[in-house]
Amino acid sequence: MSATRDEEAAYLREYRAGDWPRPSVAVDLVVFTVLDTDLKVLVIRRDVHPFKGAWALPGGFVRVGAGEGERGEDVYAAAQRELAEETGLDPATVYLEQLYTFGAPDRDPRMRVISVAHYALVRPTLAPLVVAGTDAAAVRWRSVAAEAGEPLAFDHDEILRVALERVRGKVDYAPIAFELVPETFTVAELRSVYEAIKGTTYDAGNFRRRFKRMQTDGVIAQAPGKRTTGTKPARVYRFVREGLLARPDALADT
Amino acid sequence: MSATRDEEAAYLREYRAGDWPRPSVAVDLVVFTVLDTDLKVLVIRRDVHPFKGAWALPGGFVRVGAGEGERGEDVYAAAQRELAEETGLDPATVYLEQLYTFGAPDRDPRMRVISVAHYALVRPTLAPLVVAGTDAAAVRWRSVAAEAGEPLAFDHDEILRVALERVRGKVDYAPIAFELVPETFTVAELRSVYEAIKGTTYDAGNFRRRFKRMQTDGVIAQAPGKRTTGTKPARVYRFVREGLLARPDALADT
DNA sequence: AGAATAGTGTCTATCAGACACTATGCA
DNA sequence: TGCATAGTGTCTGATAGACACTATTCT
Structure with a gap:
């Protein structure tokens, strides 16, 4: 047993991560609030390619350490960080929960991105505090009603649909x-x-x-x-x- | 609008994925069946380091394309493939659903691995068909009862706990x-x-x-x-x- | 005074738990 | 014949929907 542990320690010392290709991993956020008796979702206008000019859900990449000892942040921590960065909201005042992971190979035209979607619930008293982050041209609370506007970027309409389903069931x-x-x-x-x-x-x-x-x-x-x-x-x-x-x-x- | 689309096409042609570090992404499987009126989970004995000799959930890495056009497989497809490879079960005959994504930075001692856990439900008539895959020394249907055995490798006890919670609620x-x-x-x-x-x-x-x-x-x-x-x-x-x-x-x- | 919302009470259908009971096939 | 399981029926309490009604405050 101890022999196995020593052996394993040696194995780990010698271990070098293989050069298999790896995906980027992102978090996307479906941020809800209720304003004027209407359920709203936070969307940002993309300021950069791809889908430049389109509305999208806020999100960003999970920070992963370079290897040597540094491992990077937890996925949930990444969701909290992106929430703060992209909306200005304090994660401590917001309900945040992992939703579902979207992993279709072509969901991002640039490269392989697997996204761990989360949803957040924001009190209406905090909703007005939202401000646009760095790589967004604008932020908006959009009604979730079906007729509400043009399609979102990437597979974000699908993510929104799943988030709505979850919240409607869980409530x-x-x-x-x-x-x-x-x-x-x-x-x-x-x-x-x-x-x-x-x-x-x-x-x-x-x-x-x-x-x-x-x-x-x-x-x-x-x-x-x-x-x-x-x-x-x-x-x-x-x-x-x-x-x-x-x-x-x-x-x-x- | 068309100008934007042309611009985006040009952007994508020129796009080179940045060299930010990326995590490995895996799928882990919580495979349930009911034998002798007892809920069982499929565990495999690890034949390789780390956790060599310990029981673990079956799983493996999501195949990601090398970049140039090749994007690799969908996350769900990876779960189906691993199910087939590691247990010999035909994914077409088994209920399989995404469970939750586990992303703690140190959940794997080798490197940063984010795992998209799935759970599967196998009819008792198919359960005896299960065979050990290539990198497992043995397969076993283990009772999910709390007293049942030593801890699993990695964070697999936690994954099992979440899977049980999900199945118990969803049923x-x-x-x-x-x-x-x-x-x-x-x-x-x-x-x-x-x-x-x-x-x-x-x-x-x-x-x-x-x-x-x-x-x-x-x-x-x-x-x-x-x-x-x-x-x-x-x-x-x-x-x-x-x-x-x-x-x-x-x-x-x- | 009237309008609008706050707040109370009743009737009914549905469903779950507890439990008593009958029916049938095997040893 | 006895026993274990299949299968039926009844009573009760909790809850949801429909809806009638009273109470309070603002204009």
Whole structure:
């Protein structure tokens, strides 16, 4: 056993990475927010070739060390870094999760690029802080509605489609809607987020009942004060992350 | 617009991939089956360094073209190829789906390797066909039970954990259990698969009711003949893949 | 006063868990 | 004949959808 370990140490000392061709690995980001009861995705206008002038998802390459001891950054760290660089958002304030890896050989006309897509959820209170990064001519919150605009660059329409599918599915069993409301929120505000994500309407009364269940489960707690969006001021609540600990398996991924 | 396209064509003609360091990209496979009412995962004994002699998940590198025109294979195709090479299974007869991408900088002691993990579901009727591939000393169906054996090589215990989580969650809303029974099956056989996956027991009567609902929904159809596993022979059924078309959004990923 | 939203309560259908029960084929 | 498994039926509690209704505040 120890002999095997010594042998392995020797093997690793002598090991030189073969010269098999390697792909570039990128991260692409599907950044969502909800503005005016509408689900939006962040797109940037490409300032460089290829697809110069087209809208695209933000993204960039994973930094890989040159070999000798230096290994580079984690894939998730790369997603966080690109989020900060390309949008100006602080990763600590944003929900970020790996989505799917897209590896078609010709998805980038320049060379072989395998992209590990992630999606992010940004509170509407933070959405206005977004600024264009260095290699983008502009940033825009685009509606995810089907009719919304020209095709995106690369396979980004496909990535967006998968991200939408994921978020629409996950919102039913994981507490991700809370990542798309301000720190404190009213029942109607949370309902509006669900409606924007699912693309349907929910009965106000029934949604309220669901809301109350989350409150008795300790997932939601009342916050001080009231907020008046329309006519009558409404109570405000906040998300209790620790409340989830009471519910088994609710931490599946968050 | 056309000017831009010409410009882009020229750009691509001139484009030479930069010499940024690139990672190796691999696929790892979590291959499940159910044998003797127990969920098993396929592990191979490593015949080479590193982790020589340890059990590991099957896997291998994605083939990337050398550049000039040749781009190499799709990531999913690489997973199919590795499945065939390392286990002898025909990818056409096996359910295979991308799981998650593992990209910690030091997950492989040799060099930077980013692995796109997939999971596969193999019918018990095909499980005995598995044979060891070229760079494995042995193959084994190992129980996924927590107490089952020594740690796996690399971060494969973590990959297995994520795969289990995915399958346990997905079996409740997608028809993946049918990939783990023979072409025709009894109610008890399907129940046994659910029990193996979830690690619990289901009331036979209640499960039967659920089964019947799938039948009226057109997802399951009765097949000719009966099968006798214990005492009394039971009716056999088959999965009707097209039956899902009647149910909206049931095709989410399958 | 009227409009609009906040908030409450009821009826019904669906589904899961617990469990009692009958039916059938094999040893 | 007994036993194990196949297969049926009932009761109860939780939840979602539809919808009627009251309460409060702003204009």
